């Protein structure tokens with residue numbers, strides 16, 4: 001409040017407020033003719049856009065020469081929780097090799113919250129959409145947002161995982177943001193080929209014709225791609241009178257071979 005001890009035209013005549021977007025002055029006159037000004041909010045404030053508003057209030061009298069006095073007004077905008085934590089993407093995808101050691105860091109979650117203080121402090125958790133199996137396989141640190149391997153991962157058992165992560169702020173009325181993480185497991189050659197003799201004729205007669213079937217052998221390898229392809233060979237094949245013939249069957253890494261008599265015994 002400004003006080004001008006002069007009277008009549010020389011007393012306080014008006015108030016002026018420096019130009020600003022959010023406030024205006026409402027000048028009131030008391031019954032004794034003295035004036036006072038109210039600072040009124042004209043449009044909503046957004047702390048995330050501007051934290052402090054600085055204005056200058058000038059009081060001018062009606063004298064000649066005109067005299068004025070000024071005062072600074074500083075308005076500090078307090079935060080309300082009006083921003084939800086946000087991830088930079090809605091879906092993340094990660095490749096992870098099977099048998100990765102327990103504790104391996106696969107992802108560091110980082111959600112941003114434009115508010116301040118507890119309104120911007122974020123905790124992370126798996127949502128209910130994340131399967132029990134996935135939650136047993138991966139851990140999520142609530143405060144750092146680190147996702148690590150918690151249990152052995154076998155590509156032959158599960159080839160991908162889906163996680164749904166929520167970031168929630170610590171405000172009294174919390175807001176949250178979600179994202180999805182897809183983990184694709186890559187195969188490692190961790191399975192030996194398995195040989196099964198499906199039929200075998202242990203004795204053959206001399207002069208049996210070329211092409212006589214001696215054995216059917218099944219070979220399989222649980223791995224994928226080149227890790228699951230199998231080459232079957234006979235030890236010392238060059239001095240033995242037998243050959244393999246591959247008979248394709250239904251599964252990619254499973255085929256049957258026949259041992260044939262190649263030359264006369």
Ligand SMILES: [Ca+2]
Pocket residue numbers: 047048079080081082083114115116
């Ligand atoms: Ca805010």
Ligand SMILES: [Ca+2]
Pocket residue numbers: 081082083084085113114115119120169171175
């Ligand atoms: Ca917030």
Ligand SMILES: [Ca+2]
Pocket residue numbers: 098155156187188189190191222223224227
């Ligand atoms: Ca494998």
Ligand SMILES: [Ca+2]
Pocket residue numbers: 189190191192193221222223227228
């Ligand atoms: Ca293999």
